[in-house]
Amino acid sequence: MALHAGDMEETAERLVRSAGLMSFDVDKDIDWSAGFDPDLAYFSEHRCSLYGTPTWDAWSRDQRVEFTKHQLASMHAIEAWVETLLMQMLIRQVYSADSASAYAWHLYTEIADECRHSTMFGRMVAATEAPTYRAPWWARQGGKVFAATAPPAVAMALAMFFEEYGDALQRESAGDEALQPLVRRISHIHVIEESRHLKFARAELIERLPNSPVQKALVSALYGPIALLVTRFMVSPQVYENCGLDKRAATRAARKNKHWRQTQKWASEHAMRTFAELGIRNRFGDALCRVGGVL
Structure with missing residues (x-):
């Protein structure tokens, strides 16, 4: 699977051309004034964390729609938070790159894309008038360290898992x-x-991991x-509380929910298959993935 010298530059150049043909302006290409239909869900119901539980079955239609919004x-x-971490890592990466290379141009383009995506997600949260749910304080502080120190392959592994996960859910949402x-x-x-970002992340991992035992070991560990x-x-525990539930009991119910675990596995399967092909999966990592419902 290793790329030959120059393949990464060719991949980057192709992706830069693609960005020139197919990119969006979050101000001009989205009608933020459209409002919402009270009868329509905000998230596919069968992908909700409590779908199929006694709580879900007991809820009215309005309660289910409200939960999908939250x-x-x-x-x-969370997507905006993780993409902000990724942008910090990409900035570190392009800092040392040749600014006259297509590789650097793609990094700058991806950073610009992620800026727009984070803005788009933030504006969507504001439009729903739901609270801004955040990762725990310790995770946000740890994220600062991770973004400042993670080597490129680890950054790309994070990007690949997170973006494959979100991509699966959003591909379904786009057609629902x-x-x-x-x-x-x-x-x-x-x-x-x-x-474009997924193609770049795969190419980076394929090129870097075989030539860097240290980075490969880090990705395997992380x-x-x-x-x-x-x-x-x-899904923040606060979501459950804001929907009138005991957050601890609802969190436990979601983690045990076979439908939600199947969604986690389905959304993650492409990334997990790629990790297997790259030879970075191990018993420890897979055990944690099983706890999270990814396997």
Whole structure:
């Protein structure tokens, strides 16, 4: 799977051309004034963390729609946080790159894409009037250290897992006519632009890992914790409390929910398959992934 010399530059140049043909302006290409239909969900119901539980079955239609709104807000807030971490790592990467290379141009383009995506997710949370759900304080502080120190391959592994996870959910959302049109539009834009980032992340990992035993060992050690934290943070416990539930009991119910665990596995399977092909999976990492429902 190793790339030959020059392949990374060719890949970057191709992705830069693609960005020139298919990129979006979050101010001009999204109708933020459209509002919401009270009868439509904000997130596919069968992908909700409590779908299929006794709580879900007992809820009215309005309560289910309200929960989808809060789950979407939570996931968008976490997406903005992780993409901000990724931008910091990409800035560190391009700092040492040749600014006359297509590789650097793609890094700058991806940083610009992620800036727009984070803005788009933040504006969506604001539009729903849901709270801004955040990762725990200790995770935000740890994220600062991670973003400042993680080597490129680790950054790309984080990007690949997180973006594959979100891409699967948003591809489905983009085509789900039962969802709010604004949700579908945002999902459509994100899927198109993230496809470039996923191609770049795969190419980076394929090129770097065989030539760097240290970075390969780090990715092998960290993919499990990363997968577990991403899946745990996606739906904040505060979501349950804001929807009238006991947050501890609801969190436990969600973690045991076979439907939610199947969604976690489905959304993560492409990244996990790629990690296996790269030879970085191990018993420790897979064990943590099983705890999170990823395997």
